[in-house]
Amino acid sequence: MTFSVAVAGASGYGGGELLRLLAVHPEFEVRTVTAHSQAGQRLRDVHPHLASYGDLVLEKTEAESLRGHDVVFLALPHGHSGALTEELPEGTLVVDAAADHRLEREADWTDYYPGEWAGSWTYGMPELVLADGGKQRRNLEAARRIAVPGCNVTAVTLALAPLVRAGLIGSEGISTVLAVGPSGAGKKASVGMLASELIGNLVPYNAFGGHRHNPEIRQNLRNASGRDVRLSFTPVLVPASRGILATCTGQLAEGATLERVREAYEEAYGDETFIELLEDGRYPRTSDVAGSNRTQIAFGIDERAGRLIAISALDNLGKGTAGAAVQSANISLGLEETISLPINGVAP
Incomplete structure (x- = not known):
């Protein structure tokens, strides 16, 4: 048909x-x-x-x-x-x-x-x-x-949802910083999107909790974990036409280990065609997923800070x-x- x-x-x-x-x-x-x-x-x-x-x-x-x-x-x-x-x-x-x-x-x-x-x-x-x-x-x-979903939302949600569902990070103090290509803002004319404004420049926007994707991310993490979460979400425009690189961190829960983290991701995404869990030592890159429907995710633990870090990359238009x-x-x-x-x- x-x-x-x-x-x-x-x-x-x-x-x-x-x-x-x-x-x-x-x-x-x-x-x-x-x-x-x-x-x-x-x-x-x-x-x-x-x-x-x-x-x-x-x-x-x-x-x-x-x-x-x-x-x-x-x-x-x-x-x-x-x-x-x-x-x-x-x-x-x-x-x-x-x-x-x-x-x-x-x-x-x-x-x-x-x-x-x-x-x-x-x-x-x-x-x-x-x-x-x-x-x-x-x-x-x-x-x-x-x-x-919103493009930024997808990058953050896919990185964090398995962690909050498994209780490996706390519901408070989640922080996300995203490098975002300007095509996510649409095709309308805007001075801030001109090449002369972006090339050689990194520009935060809708910071301090003001970005509209904030409640959508919280909604997804609530649906994943069954509890409300609080997070800081800061997007930064970068001079790349496509792509989002999201660096997400949360307070490591008591008893959480890197092995348990990997198990949580494997359980969530091990059979997913469009989510790639990277091996230890590899980092996501927006150039690797440009033009695709694939999301790359890497993760690790910062022992000194007591925080779990998840990094995701995807094509914002894909x-x-x-x-x-x-x-x-x-x-x-x-x-x-x-x-x-x-x-x-x-x-x-």
Whole structure:
């Protein structure tokens, strides 16, 4: 069976990466692409690298353009998905890459986002370990409304969730610092994203607890451990178009050993196609996962500080956004989870 697909917000970085992955998907046929200001232009004029789409033209992002498809991917700015989705049939699989439906608690939304809370959808992180011993993958089966995680959230959650579930780090004093490529901010024009501002520069942003991914990370770690956690989350823009390198640390729990840590990770991810646990002495590198749906994780114990350190690397547009969307859609539709999702990166 071939599923008809529409991609809304196709002119942006996230939408473009979605289309790159969908171009080789044997079960999906992209029939409609939409945009806002660039509606009416050829997709290839906006994304010259997407040669296989020929003369496909961007339509206006309206419910009328999206109806009639089996699957609709939304790669829109935050706050634009809720009203649009209400006009789509319940049987349509809608996969939203924005934040509109990620948060389970209305208080978390109002604390970090403007506008009304649109409610929560099934969370699109299949590998997320849950406090009852299961994984989020089971909740995605046959789901018709899926919220794709934030890219920073994925990097931190995958690094820390097995540790908090196993009680190997405390719930207080968790610290995360992320080196982040600017493509995660989208394609909109911004002085802070100009090459002259970024090249040769490292720039923290939304620090001091202000980043919107903060409550989403806490939500995931709560679901993984069954208890609330507190963490510090500081992202830093780096002059690399793609990639996230997350360094996460937590207070080592009494009795925790490196052997127990490895066992916790192996139990969580030993059978996961898209999560690579590195051998001792190796560190994650964003260049190794660029263009892939793979996440690398390394871990160790700082005995002098009494802290456990986990480092993860992923492609923010790949596993951090578009890859997670396609992976979750595959599961929802009962397809092989790995279809069209590359394990190999690109180099140099």
